[in-house]
Amino acid sequence: MVSVACPATVLLCYLAWHLPKLIDQQQEIGSLFPPFRIFDGERYDFIIVGGGSAGCVVASRLSEISDWKVLLLEAGGEEPPQVDVPAYTPFSWETSVDWQFQTEPHEGYCGGKSCTWNAGKVLGGGSVLNGMIYNRGNARSYDAWKKLGNDGWGFEDVLPYFKKSENNGDPPIAANSRYHAVGGLLNVQRLPYQDKNAQLIVEAFRELGYTSVDINGGTQTGVTLLQFTQKDGSRMSTNRAFIEPFRDGRKNLKVVTNVRVTKVLIDPNKKTAYGVEYAWEKHRHIRGKVYANKEVIVSSGALKSPQVLMLSGIGPRSILSAAGIDVIEDLQVGQNLQDHVSMPGIVFKLGEKQQTLSSNQKVLRDILEYARHHKGPLSGTGSLEASGYIKSRYADQAIDYPDIEYTLLPQVVINTSLGEIRFTTPFPEYNRIMFKPTVMLAKSIGYVTVQNKDPFLQPIIVPNCFANIKDLNAFIDGCNFVAKNLSNTKVFKDVGVSLDTTPLPNCCHVEFGTNDYWACLARKYTYTGFHYSGTCKMGPDSDLAAVLDAQLRVRGVQHLRVIDASIIPTLGNSNTNAPVIMIAEKASDMIKEAWK
Template identity: 50%
Template sequence: RLSEVTDWKVLLLEAGGEEPDLADVPAFQPFTTNSHLNWYYESVPDSRFCGGKSCAFTTGKGLGGSSLHNEMMYSRGNRRIFDMWEKMGNSGWAFKDVLPHFKKWENNSDPSIAQDTEYHNIGGPQNVGWFPYQDRNVQPLLEAFQEVGYQEVDFNGRNQTGVMRAQFFQKNGARQSSNHAYIKPVRNVRSNLKVITNVRVTKVLINPVTKLTKGVEYVWEHNKDRKGKVFANKEVIISCGAINSPQLLMLSGIGPKRTLRSLGIRVMQDLNVGYNFQTSIKSGGIDLILPDSQAMMPSDEDVLQGILEYYKNRQGPLSAEGSYQVTAYIPSRYASPFEDLPDLQFGLLPKITFLDATKPDQEWPHIIPYSYYNRISVQPYDVRPNSYGYITINTTDPFSPPLIYPNFFSAEEDLNVLIDGYNFIAKKLSKTKALNNLGIFLDTTPVPECAHFYFGTDSYWNCLSRIYNETSQRYGGSCKMGPSSDRSAVVDPHLKVHGFKNLRVVDASIMPIYVNANTYAVTLMIAEKGASMIKDDWLK
């Protein structure tokens, strides 16, 4: 967007590499997540969650960031949350203000949804739409949620509560990352845009007297002895994500002064960098077992046919993500009954279990394409978390990973919401005629770590939540947006870092309150709005 101004020269520095062709295949999401496209961050171990071990914090590395391997689902978040942003002093960030920026990037390829022009658009750079392939389990899952009282909705429209065959960031059966949508079409066309990959920015250069940002220092990713500096005439814009942006700010002297001084880093500005960090909390460990008639277990010939069909026409099982196409937003007992602001989302993750009479059950959920499965892991997500974590550093080495303290379940309400989600699955969803008439039933075998509790009790769900909880590739809040009167804020409503005239953060880290949704759509909105504000500031 910035390179649309032909008089400006824009330099994009990316720590990762180019986007591989493999990332295009929707069903290959498990492969791309477990590849060089991931920073492979982990949290500091905590006995309260993730079984007392480190939680994996998957985040994207490469042109396109996490859109290279996220689950691609299009979900904006609830309008009331954006209105809360404005009430916190962030003028211009109410839902009525951000909706045009959501619509600006959207090219909705499904006419039945695109016709709702109040909420949707065609013609933007980023395509969204239903997967071209719908397997035999999608419709029964939709009907199961409807059977227990939830209507089929467009949760990016007027109402969020309900079930939906979700739209995804794909075009003609192929993943459309932000690299595909924004960078590739103009990279070799606009002479004023330069993109350099495999370069890690290690420090923002700041004049300590004037507080003007001069440029950045960088190191080549594969040759740490090769270093350099780049200088900016207008601004430095940090878009490293909710984990890496706070790390870079702190390495540059912007952050909690106590942390910086302990590492010998000169304090440029004492700000609450790294705090207010949140992510939706999800948990697994509970499966629907599919009979042979519903299982998507192909023969070798079927697999070969699926590969040929995909690469010839971008059709067939590999052009979709199996049962994950269905998702639902519902309120737990702890959500307000008087407003459409759900705090639970349900993910229906395809999963394969291979059974061998001579061995224990072997589950391979991450190395098989999402197209093929004989179980569905039904995962409740707490999408309105009350627990806050933080990101910090304990070294000046930019190649050392930041320390992640998610503090899951520090607010007991979050645990209660997940327990409510499990009860919904076990007592309602899994007992619907839509599923049971097809021979789909809940596996009530206790997991070994929680077998000392009765399956289906709140004590069992409590145990399961703490052992099987995971992160969800949806992070935000660590460079909180707020007015200067908010001492916990890092950037102002124009996304400028407090105390600096020409340094901005433009990514999911600026969210003052976490959105109850997948974060890619809102990150695109933040980027579109940020680009518009930068243009307004310099061209007015």
């Protein structure tokens, strides 16, 4: 990881320092008045636990049926306007809109310490905090789900649900109607401001023989200028896309924020879910219950959904009994935790002409341009706009299924000696680029569990990064490609882009650029891809580890489903926001069909 100090640009420093505080203040103000008298004891047809990437979609789609009363409960607050500026993305991390989960320390990763796992605690969930990248992943990922016995989840089955949401704003891409669509609620397109170094990166990959591709089309291996979930230079979370247009107009849809669901109410004799118990997030002694006529739907994400289920008596018997929780159904909840693991330690220094740091005067112009027209540098994300997808030597070379993705983080770097990553400027203001290779077909499996029956404690998270040596080997390949191939391209050399060979402190005893050095970085400076999934996986009856069936119903419990990234049986080679939206679209149709 890399430490950055604040440059002389005073206004940028002001933004970096005050935006997170402003976000926190807004969330605090929004949580002052408990809404418990508004809905305590009420009945709804559907109660959705969690207003994240999935929950917002499900609430929107189910409330299309005017006869159904839908309640959406979110532990976080309303989506603050500051997060909608693409350039300000990192300023929302580790604020009150972030759960700021901590993993369990382990000597094999994160330098033996806890790693922070960011996750959205806000209406819109992860789609409010993420980099807005729209990446569905490879068709083979979904075909693998079907081969595991999940009928209806192959690529051809799920493609219509990707397209159902999509309103693609880039005509050359939208013209490929096999893979893309227009008219959906979710706007997808390239950012209004195209960073000059993003195009430079594309040219460097192309010099090495990689073609420009639409990663959401028929070919994935190559280099791309990404598409984002944004509209007119503003972030489009699932809250903005699926809830806001209908929140006031649909009288059958109620959205309540700052309320934490502490357990699902389940009749232990009939094994039927009939409501939820909740607490006001800022006044936890204030509790209540609401009831569901049809279903309770848990959409709290791959780290919180298993916790909610276990607190409700659904999970491994040994764990629940030890926590003092009465067991209703013995299922492998919380197992099968998967993520895309990475390491932000390969940094390129930019020549003077490629640096994008601005004077105070230009910063002010940029702010005004964005405020008036949602254009200019603040409508972009710097070098993050480009990405490359390659195959390590451990991938199948005969097929198009890349296992390495490069996330290209813009950085302002003054001192690289501390081994920490801090963002002190908006994304488009930077003097270095961090190449973050990510292992996209990771095989290491972790787990999530509860500390005890206290619903206000964070879950125990054990990611087991690099437990499977194949992940480490693929990661080393990804590092070598950057250090040995990309760094030597004529495109980079011509403009003075060079690899920073300063070793990070915890690995300075190892020669920079060797396999041992990359392995050291992986172990000492482990970084999550923020793509947590798999902890309530779906599977056939023959799969004793499956928590859900292919309809996403909890096994052994009626009227209870899970709809979010936790249902994924095997994590594919994509970011998770687009797949989760697809899962929510498909599941909503399943529910409509079930209840007709």
